[in-house]
Amino acid sequence: MSQSNPPTFMPSTETVFQRVGENTMVVNMGPQHPSTHGVLRVVCELEGETIVKARCQIGYLHTGMEKEAEYQQYHKCVVMTDRMDYLNANGNNLAHALAVEKLLGCEIPKRAQYLRVILAELSRIASHLVWLGTHALDLGAMTPFFYVWQQREMILDMFEMMSGVRMMPSWIVPGGLRGDMPEGFDKKLLQFLDTFPKELEVVEGLLVENPIWKERTYEVGVLTAEQALDLGCSGPILRASGVAWDLRKTQPYSSYEDFDFLVPVGEKGDVYDRFLVRIAEMKESCKILRQAIEGLPEGDFRTSDRKIAPPPRHELDTSMESLIHHFKLYTEGFRPPVGEAYAAVEGPKGELGFYIVSDGTNRPYRWHERPPSFMNLKALEVLAVGRLIADVVAIIGSIDIVLGEIDR
Template identity: 55%
Template sequence: MSSTTLPPQFEVVDRPLDTQMTISMGPQHPSTHGVLRLELVLDGEMVVKATPDIGYLHTGMEKLFEYKKYQQGIVITDRMDYLNPLGNNLAYVMAGEKLLGLEIPERAQTIRVLMCELQRIGSHLVWLGTHALDIGAMTVFFYCFREREKILNLIEAASGGRLTPSYFRIGGLMMDLPAGFENRCIQFLNDFPKAVDEFHTLLTGNRIFQKRTQGVGYISAEDAIDWGLSGPCLRGSGVALDIRRANPYTGYEKYDFEVPVEMDCDVWARYMVRMRELKESHKIAVQALSRLKPGPVKADAPKVVLPDREAMKTHMDALIHHFLIVAEGFDVPAGEVYHAIEASKGELGVYMKSDGGPKPSRVHFRGPSFVNLSALPDMAKGEMVADIVAVIGSLDIVLGEIDR
C-alpha cells in the first residue's frame, strides 16, 4: 500500500497555509467525466488527500422505482449507466424474472448475450477515447467514436433507441432482431479486430502514454477486494474474478472466453485489461451470433409478457392480457432477490423486493462506479495532481450511476 511508504509530510495536519493548500477540482472539470467534485489537499503538486463529493446528479431514481410498475422501471435503468444501458436493463429484468420464476427462451438469451457484449465494447470504447483524451492523446477519441457509432447503429436497428434502448423486457425481449441485422453485425465484427489493433498502435507503444500510466494509481489486490472494486479495476490488480464465470447467468457458462488479468495494479494494468476485454467481448459476440437459431424471444407467460401485435388483433385473450398488463401491470410474488451481473464497469447488482403488488417495494442498484470511486482517495494519495486525471479515467466512472 502506498500510504505506508509516504514520507511524513503527507500526513494531513493543521499546517500553515504556505505548505498545504486545499483546492476544489470540478464539478465542471472536463476530465471528471460528469459532475464530480474532488476536494484535494495538496502539498506543492502532491496530493495529500482527495475527497470525492458526489450527488450533483441525484434524481431519486430508486424512489421513482417504487412508484412505477415493473415494466415501467426498465426505462429508468437506461438513465443510470448511460454508456451501458443494456447491461442495466439485463440486471433489472433478470431480478424481476428471478422473482417471477420465468424461463427465458434460448434465442432470447443468446440475443441478450450478443447485445450485452456489443454494448460492453461500446462502453469500453467511450472509456478508451475519453481516458486517452484526458491524458493528452486526442486522435484515439475519433477512432473510438467511429467504431462506437457502428455499435449504436446496431442497437438502434434492434431496439429503436441509441442510448436508451430498453430492449430487454421481463420475460424476454421487446421484439426479435430485425431482418438483415445479422449481416450488419457480421460486417461490424469482421472489421472490429483491425480497429483494436489500430488503438494499440496509437497508444500501447506510445512512450508518453506509458509514462503517464505505469506505476500511477497503485492499489494492491487485498486493498482492491477490501474496497469492493470489481470488473476491470479488480482484474487490473491481479484478481481473476468475473461474474460471468463465478455466477454465470444468461448462459455465459456455454461461451468460450478468457478473463484477462494484469498484475501491475496501476492505471496501465487497468488499461491493458480493458483492451484485452475488447477482444474477448468480440469473441463472445461472434459465438453468440453463430448460435442464433430461430425460436421465440418471449417467455410463455401471457400475464407478464405483452402479446404479439398479430395475436392481439385476432385473439380476444391476447387483447385482454395486453390491456391488463398495460393498465394494471402484473403482480409479482412477494420476496427479495439480489442479482449481480458483470457490467462493463464491474459488478452491477440489483436488489429487488416485492410485497406482492404490481410495483416493487424497493429497488436498489449496486453500481460498480459508485464503489470503484469510493476507492479513489486510496489510489490518489501521494500522486501528482495531473495524475489524478489518469486515475479517474482508469476507474471508468459514470456519474449517472453513482448518483442515481
C-alpha cells in the first residue's frame, strides 16, 4: 500500500532463509507444482539431493472467511464452511452445526443425527478416495486414480440426490438438516455399500504388495507418537503413529456411540502406515453407513424449535405463527445467548473444530475453524529433513492436505 515499495506477490527465495550454507542450494516447489495439491509452496534447502531444511509458504488461497463470517448471520455462515475443506463439505457443515447448537443449547432428533452420520461418513470416504487417487498419482501409479474417481462419482451422485448439489451441499445446518432423505436414497446407498468394498479391494490390490509402492513409502517420513501429539497432528496421521485416538469413539457426537466400528491404528507412523490406516478407515465407514441406514429411526429431520429451524412448508399456508417464524428466521436469523463454544468432529483429515464466540446478536462475534490440515502441515517441515527431495512428494501426499482449509 505504500507507494515506495512496489508490491511483491511472492517473496523471493532469499528472503525465506537468511543464510544459505556453503554447500547448499535452495529449491522452490510450487506454488503451482502439480504434486503439491493446490497452491502450497515448499522452499527446500538442499545439500546434494538431501533436504536440510524445508519451509511451507501458505496463504495463496486466503479469502478471509473468518472476517466475512463476523458480518453474516449464523445460517449464512454455513455455505462458507463447505468451501474450506471442499473434499469434506458435510464434515465441515457438521462441525459448524454442532458448535452453533452448543451455543444455542438445542437438541437434535435422532433421525437427523443418523442422517448427519450418513452424510459425514460418505464425505469421509469421498475425501479418502481423492487422497488415494492423487497420492498414488503423485508416486507414479496412475491406474488407481481412475478407479477411485468412479467410486467418488457415485458418492457425489448421492449428495446430488439428497441436496441437489454435488460438492457443496450445505445440507447440515444448525437445527438439523435442510431436508429429509429422498425416496430411493436408501436403496442407492445400500447398492453402493455392496459394490464399493469390492472396488476398493481392486485398488488396494494394486498397491498394498506392490514393490514399487512399498519402495517409495515404506519407512519414509516416520512420525513418532510423541512428535505427532506435540505438533498437534490428528486424524489418520496420529493413528498411523500408534495413538488410538478417534473423537467418534472417545467423545462421541451425533449418535456415534450407537454404531459398532473399529479404530485402525498403525505401528511405525510412516507413509505406508498412513496409507493402510486410511484404507482400513474407509472399510469401517462402510460398516457405520450400513448400520446407520438400516437402523434409521423415524422422526423429524430437524428440531421442532421454530426459532432455530423453519416450519414445514405446508404449515405456511394455514398458520400465521409459522409464517412469522419463517419470515423472522430467514430475515433476522437466531440469536444465541452470550458465550463461547467449541465443538469438534473427527474429519477425514483430523480434528475439525469450530470455536465460536457469541455476543448475543444474530452474527458471530468471532468465528474460527480449527483446520486439521493446517496443523498437520507443520509435520511436513519436520518429516522432510534428512530425506531425499523425491520423498517430499510422498510425504505431502500422505499428510493429505487441502489448501482451501489451510488458508481459509
